[in-house]
Amino acid sequence: MTVSRREFLKGSAAALALGMVGAPACAAAAAGNEENVDKWVKGVCRYCGTGCGVLVGVKGDRAVAVKGDPNNHNAGLLCLKGAMLIPVIYAEDRVTEPMIRRGGKGSPLSKVTWDEALDFAAKPFREALAASGPNAIAYYGSGQALTEESYLANKIWKAGFKTNNVDGNPRLCMASAVAGYLTTFGKDEPMGTYDDMDAATCFFIIGSNTSEAHPVLFRRIAQRKESSPDVKVVVADPRRTNTSRIADLHLSFIAGTDLALLNGMAHVIIREELDNPRFYGRYANFVTNDGKPCTFEDYKVFLADYTPEKVQEITSIPAADVIKAAKIFAESSSTLSLWCMGINQRTRGVWANNLIHNLHLLTGQIGRPGASPLSLTGQPNACGGVRDTGSLAHLLPAGRMVANEKHRAEMEEFWGVPKGTIQPKMGHHTVALFEAMAKGDVKAVFIHCTNPAHTLPDLNALTKGLETAFVAQTECFMDAETLKYADVVFPAAFWCETEGVYGCTERRYSITEQAIKPMGNSRPTIQILMDFARKAGVDPKLFPYKTAADIWEEWRTLSKGSPYDFYGMTRDRLKKESGIKWPCPTEDHPGTNLRYVRGEDPLVPANHPDRLFFYGRPDGKANIFLRPYQPPFEPADKDYPFVLTTGRVIDHWHTATMTGKVPELQKAYPSAFVEINPDDAKKLGVSNGDQVVLETRRDKMTFPARITDTCMPGLVFCPFFDKNKLVNRLFHHAVDNASKEPEYKICATKVYKQA
Ligand SMILES: Nc1nc2c(c(=O)[nH]1)N[C@H]1C(S)=C(S)[C@@H](COP(=O)(O)OP(=O)(O)OC[C@H]3O[C@@H](n4cnc5c(=O)[nH]c(N)nc54)[C@H](O)[C@@H]3O)O[C@H]1N2
Ligand SMILES: Nc1nc2c(c(=O)[nH]1)N[C@H]1C(S)=C(S)[C@@H](COP(=O)(O)OP(=O)(O)OC[C@H]3O[C@@H](n4cnc5c(=O)[nH]c(N)nc54)[C@H](O)[C@@H]3O)O[C@H]1N2
Ligand code: SF4
Ligand SMILES: [Mo]
Numbered sequence: 001m002t003v004s005r006r007e008f009l010k011g012s013a014a015a016l017a018l019g020m021v022g023a024p025a026c027a028a029a030a031a032g033n034e035e036n037v038d039k040w041v042k043g044v045c046r047y048c049g050t051g052c053g054v055l056v057g058v059k060g061d062r063a064v065a066v067k068g069d070p071n072n073h074n075a076g077l078l079c080l081k082g083a084m085l086i087p088v089i090y091a092e093d094r095v096t097e098p099m100i101r102r103g104g105k106g107s108p109l110s111k112v113t114w115d116e117a118l119d120f121a122a123k124p125f126r127e128a129l130a131a132s133g134p135n136a137i138a139y140y141g142s143g144q145a146l147t148e149e150s151y152l153a154n155k156i157w158k159a160g161f162k163t164n165n166v167d168g169n170p171r172l173c174m175a176s177a178v179a180g181y182l183t184t185f186g187k188d189e190p191m192g193t194y195d196d197m198d199a200a201t202c203f204f205i206i207g208s209n210t211s212e213a214h215p216v217l218f219r220r221i222a223q224r225k226e227s228s229p230d231v232k233v234v235v236a237d238p239r240r241t242n243t244s245r246i247a248d249l250h251l252s253f254i255a256g257t258d259l260a261l262l263n264g265m266a267h268v269i270i271r272e273e274l275d276n277p278r279f280y281g282r283y284a285n286f287v288t289n290d291g292k293p294c295t296f297e298d299y300k301v302f303l304a305d306y307t308p309e310k311v312q313e314i315t316s317i318p319a320a321d322v323i324k325a326a327k328i329f330a331e332s333s334s335t336l337s338l339w340c341m342g343i344n345q346r347t348r349g350v351w352a353n354n355l356i357h358n359l360h361l362l363t364g365q366i367g368r369p370g371a372s373p374l375s376l377t378g379q380p381n382a383c384g385g386v387r388d389t390g391s392l393a394h395l396l397p398a399g400r401m402v403a404n405e406k407h408r409a410e411m412e413e414f415w416g417v418p419k420g421t422i423q424p425k426m427g428h429h430t431v432a433l434f435e436a437m438a439k440g441d442v443k444a445v446f447i448h449c450t451n452p453a454h455t456l457p458d459l460n461a462l463t464k465g466l467e468t469a470f471v472a473q474t475e476c477f478m479d480a481e482t483l484k485y486a487d488v489v490f491p492a493a494f495w496c497e498t499e500g501v502y503g504c505t506e507r508r509y510s511i512t513e514q515a516i517k518p519m520g521n522s523r524p525t526i527q528i529l530m531d532f533a534r535k536a537g538v539d540p541k542l543f544p545y546k547t548a549a550d551i552w553e554e555w556r557t558l559s560k561g562s563p564y565d566f567y568g569m570t571r572d573r574l575k576k577e578s579g580i581k582w583p584c585p586t587e588d589h590p591g592t593n594l595r596y597v598r599g600e601d602p603l604v605p606a607n608h609p610d611r612l613f614f615y616g617r618p619d620g621k622a623n624i625f626l627r628p629y630q631p632p633f634e635p636a637d638k639d640y641p642f643v644l645t646t647g648r649v650i651d652h653w654h655t656a657t658m659t660g661k662v663p664e665l666q667k668a669y670p671s672a673f674v675e676i677n678p679d680d681a682k683k684l685g686v687s688n689g690d691q692v693v694l695e696t697r698r699d700k701m702t703f704p705a706r707i708t709d710t711c712m713p714g715l716v717f718c719p720f721f722d723k724n725k726l727v728n729r730l731f732h733h734a735v736d737n738a739s740k741e742p743e744y745k746i747c748a749t750k751v752y753k754q755a
Contacts, residue, residue, distance in 0.1 A: 034065055042069065042575065043512035044502045045082040046144075046495040047653050049377030050214045051504025052078055053578045054085075056496050056515045063089055063496060063516050071578035072510060073194050079215035081653060084662045089494060089519070091661040093478035096520025099489040105467060109489060114521070114531075121446075121488040122535035124470040128443035129537065134163035134423070138433055138442050141168035141391055142449035143382030146500025147509075148551040149525045150381075152543060153448065154391040156529060159415045160538035164402050164427030165442065167393045169450045170382040171430040172457075175739035176344035177375040178387055180353020183738075184361075184623050186616025187399050187563050188387050191595035192336065192372025193506035193581060197221055199370030202332030203233045204325075206258065206356065207342020207745075208376055211242040212650035214340075217376070222246055232328050236261060237342060238645065239675075239710050239717060249324055252712050253315035255643045256632030256746045259348055261322065262355035263629060264311030267303040268326035269362055275330070279364030280624065283612055287623045294626065302626045314629060316712075330363045334370030340378065341647065345744040349736045351627040358624050367597050367612045377505040384503015388564055389555065393427035397555070398562035399616075402426050414558055415542070429740035430456070431733050437465030444470040446532070448525060449492070453482040454655040457742040458733035459726055460699055472532070474525055477657040481723050490528045493518035498525070500548050501574065507595070509569055510579035526551065560585070563616060565603060632746040633734035634697075636714060640748035642680075643715050644694060644730065647745075652721035659721075672722035674703040676751070677715070681707045684753055691754040694718070696730040696747055702754055716751055 037057035045052040053072020057065030066085050068076035098117030099109040112120070128136040139157045141150055150168075157166045170178075181188045197203075197220045211218040225231045225246060235247040236258060244250040253261060269275050277296075286294045308319035329335050337360065343352045357373050365371040377383050390397040400407035408422045415421075428436050434456060436442040442465075456462045466485035474492040475483055483489060496515040503509045518524065530543050545551050549571045559582075560567040566582035568589045573580065581591040583603050594600040596614055604613045614622045636643050648654075651665040659665045674692055676684070686692055692705045694716065703718060703725060711717050718727045730749065735742050 034067070037065055041496065041513050041515035042578065043496055043515070044380060044504075044510045045078065046085055046088075046658070047081050047380060048214055049379055049382060049505045050074070050216050051380055051502060051508060051510060051579070052082055052216050053510055054078065054082060058515050061516060069578050073506070073508065073579065074216050077216050077219065080651065081659060081665065084664060085495070088658045088661050089496070089516075091477060094494070094519050094522075095475045095478055095489060095491040096522055097491055098521065101487050105485065105487070109483075109486075114523070117488050117490060118531050118535050121472040121532055122537075124444045124487075125536040128470075129161065132443065134161050135165060135427070136441065136443045137161060137163060138165035138167070138428065138437075138445045140430070140433065140445055140447045140450065140452065141166070141386065143168065143170040143173065143379030143386050145381065145385055145449040145525065146498070146548070147381060147385040147389060147503065147555065148500045148548040149448065149529065150385040150391040151389040151397070151555050152526055152529050152545075152551055153446075154389055154397070155415060155542065156533045156538055158396070158422055159412070159417045160533055160542050161536075162421055162423060164393050164423050164425065165433065166391055166427055167430045167433055168386055168391060169430075169452075169455065170379065170386045171392060171740060172345070172455065172742060172744070173341070173378045174344065174375075174382045174387065175392070175741040176346065176349030176353055176736055179350040179739040180357065180375070183350065183625070184354055184357040185614050189383060189507055189564070189595075190372065190374045190505070191367065192374040193508070193593050194220065195593055196336050196370050196372050196374060197224055200224065200334050200336035201228070201231050201370065202328055202335040203231070204236075204329055204335055204337040205233065205243060205247075206236040206337065206339045207344075208338050208340035209237065209239075209241040209243050209647065210338060210340075210376070213378070213648050214376055215650060218243065232332060234325050234328055236325070238712060238715055241710065249321060249328065251317050251321055251325060253317045255645055255715060256346065256635060257315040257629070258343075259352055259355060259627065260306060260311050260314040260629040261317060262352065262359065263303060263306040263627075264308055264322045265326040265329060266355075266358055266362055267306040268308060268323050269330045269359070270300060270303065272327065274327065275362050276364035280361055282610065283614070283621055284361045284624050285619070285621050286626070288626050289628060299624065299626055306629075329359060329365070334368055335360070335363070335365040336370055337373045338376055340376045342745060344741055346741075346746070347633045347734050347736050347743045348630050349741050350738045351625070351630075354623075354625040354627050357622070361622055361624050367594060369594070374505070380504065381502040383505060383507070384501060384509055388503060393429050396422070398559050398564040417542070429735075431462070431735055431740065431742060434462040434465035437469035438462070440468060442469055444472070447471060447473040447482060447486075449474060451480045451482045451655045451657065453485055454480075454723055454726060455720070455728065456733075457728055457731040457744055458698060459729045462733060474528060476522070477661075479660070479723065480657050481655065481726075491520065491522035492528065493522045493524045497522070498548070501552065507581045507592070508579045509566060509574065509582065511571075511574040513575065524548070563603065633743050634732055634746065634748045636748045640696065640750050641714070642749045642751045644696065644747050644749040645715060645717050645745050646720045646727055646731075647717065649719045649721065652719070654721065655723060656721040669719070669721065672703055672719055672725040672727065673706045675706050675708050675711050675717040677711045677713045678707050678709060679713045680751070681705065684751060686753050693750070693752050693754050694730060695750040695752075698732065699729045701725060701727065701730060716749065
């Protein structure tokens with residue numbers, strides 16, 4: 001019923017286009033048996049933050065095919081993961097019944113009725129609340145949950161249980177980008193969109209392996225480059241990834257040193273008079289690292305330390321290449337920066353984000369088609385579902401902050417709860433939450449749509465939290481590692497078994513309609529959340545909803561007049577159209593491409609004196625920050641002489657609970673490995689396939705070697721999808737000071753051949 005990998009590649013024109021860069025393909029072809037379809041139902045791909053529109057073919061009561069939605073931004077294209085979604089729905093190990101662990105952790109899970117499971121879950125939450133107050137419980141959510149689910153959970157926990165212990169996997173992912181946008185522009189979310197990819201004349205791709213992590217977007221970039229030979233691509237990544245193969249200039253460097261590169265580029269831009277004083281004079285302020293106003297002259301003095309030669313010393317990038325990169329960035333008519341986890345998952349991730357924004361503000365490469373700092377989002381609904389609804393420990397909906405008294409009062413009024421209900425203190429961010437669970441401070445946690453026992457950093461330390469606290473978990477697949485720690489498991493309706501909205505990288509909201517019934521005894525998560533909350537003692541007046549559409553209506557109303565205004569996106573409209581980009585304040589508004597731009601963004605007054613208005617900040621100007629280079633938390637040293645970095649492969653989604661069920665995907669990457677540079681392999685006496693030990697200060701593990709020049713000497717790479725090789729046991733859990741995002745991209749390791 002699905003096409004094979006080979007057929008898929010053969011049938012795809014895009015494969016030919018990308019053949020030249022060796023990137024696996026995108027196809028317009030439907031995966032599945034198209035003739036047998038009764039109706040096509042609109043949706044969004046379950047996987048990455050590209051947010052491709054799909055159409056799900058239904059025959060009788062079964063989903064039988066998937067194809068790209070020709071009317072969404074992906075113009076009918078999907079990558080192999082998206083095209084292979086059907087077999088995931090019908091995987092044999094779907095969780096279909098509620099289960100509890102009667103004998104406590106370590107005892108077997110047994111199937112029970114919904115009522116028993118809900119009672120079993122509610123009791124420890126009630127007890128924790130009674131004994132220790134609201135901060136003894138928590139919600140740990142996901143950028144893959146539907147918007148309606150995250151909005152509801154956030155409301156139940158913050159206004160119902162009265163705790164801000166609401167966090168989730170976007171903390172591991174987008175938190176540094178959020179804090180970067182907030183500090184530079186005053187509000188979260190990018191100003192650009194995918195349309196910029198068709199207009200850009202320079203792509204500055206830093207810390208993003210776009211070809212594997214956002215394949216359909218990569219195709220758009222590759223196509224742009226192919227059709228316009230003048231288009232330049234600069235890739236800054238310590239690894240020579242598939243993405244870097246289309247680069248005119250690939251900057252490889254010692255992992256964790258690119259803050260020096262970014263400051264070095266600014267140095268060159270000013271030295272060569274490639275800056276745009278008219279632009280930053282009008283639209284930017286200069287700000288010291290500790291937040292004080294300063295001048296352009298101060299900035300120049302600060303940058304004096306970052307000569308190309310000095311940058312070469314720190315990063316290992318040849319000085320001439322630093323100059324080249326700066327010139328391409330500044331001299332192109334429109335430069336689009338794209339970045340992802342290579343920048344965010346860093347102890348200085350927020351600073352790195354600020355430094356990218358600096359380059360755009362310094363050169364005026366912003367607020368025009370093709371010129372924008374566009375942070376790529378990882379998960380399909382980290383933007384719409386978590387960042388926009390404020391479902392993190394420090395946030396409230398639509399750009400509001402927990403620490404802001406006025407914002408709390410606004411939310412209390414809107415939610416109809418007494419003043420003072422929302423705590424002024426932020427909740428635990430992710431790492432702190434799992435530490436608090438281990439200490440017994442947080443006694444019960446509700447985990448939704450994420451697999452922390454596999455994906456948290458420093459697993460040996462942080463899974464103690466899951467061993468100690470009571471864990472209620474929603475899941476769809478039995479092989480999720482976290483189920484080992486769950487005290488109660490709620491079977492959740494999976495993708496296209498229920499309806500809801502996803503918001504992707506480009507401020508675009510698209511709906512997935514229900515195509516089929518939930519499998520077995522599974523239920524839509526909004527129902528699970530409401531039933532659970534009622535039993536745990538939350539006043540049901542807080543959630544008078546019958547359907548996901550009711551929740552959407554409330555959230556849409558709440559956005560009205562806010563900097564996230566999407567009041568114009570009615571449910572009906574979302575069902576008729578294939579994705580709309582906010583701001584979209586009225587039902588007849590087409591959505592916004594260029595945020596902050598007069599005449600484009602409906603939130604900029606038509607008579608505003610300036611073309612650009614960064615309305616997130618009081619004076620309407622963005623910040624250029626003087627952020628110094630700082631090394632990573634644990635660089636390589638004498639005892640642990642290699643850097644270990646981790647990341648993704650094109651065919652697996654995170655912990656492979658879904659992609660691992662698709663033979664075509666699983667066969668491409670059956671298990672984890674370690675990539676080692678040929679020179680290092682020679683010195684270590686390692687051949688391809690040899691078992692190699694990685695030993696860090698936390699733990700040691702063995703992986704088969706893949707000898708490849710993808711990694712520069714001194715660097716090794718492991719993917720993290722394999723539950724039989726939990727590479728996160730090797731990692732520390734140092735986090736960024738401001739965003740609290742862990743540094744998954746860098747730790748020091750020994751590498752040696754297994755005796
Ligand atoms: N196939 C697939 N696609 C996915 C996902 C998936 O699991 N599988 N997950 C989605 C999610 S949630 C996310 S967050 C995104 C992640 O998307 P990406 O961030 O593009 O993917 P990663 O492989 O995590 O890391 C990107 C690159 O960062 C580089 N890097 C390492 N250290 C540094 C450094 O110090 N500086 C710089 N500049 N770069 C560095 C690595 O070499 C790597 O190539 O992918 C999304 N898309
Ligand atoms: N070493 C290393 N670790 C990392 C990263 C890295 O780069 N390196 N990246 C980090 C990043 S950016 C991210 S985003 C995280 C991702 O980490 P996780 O979110 O923990 O990983 P997933 O595999 O996406 O987990 C989703 C879980 O939800 C289940 N699921 C799927 N659909 C549904 C549904 O509809 N309902 C419910 N209830 N459950 C469902 C899946 O079976 C799976 O168990 O990993 C982080 N961890
Ligand atoms: S690029 Fe991302 S959203 Fe698009 S089909 Fe592939 S996994 Fe799905
Ligand atoms: Mo992510």
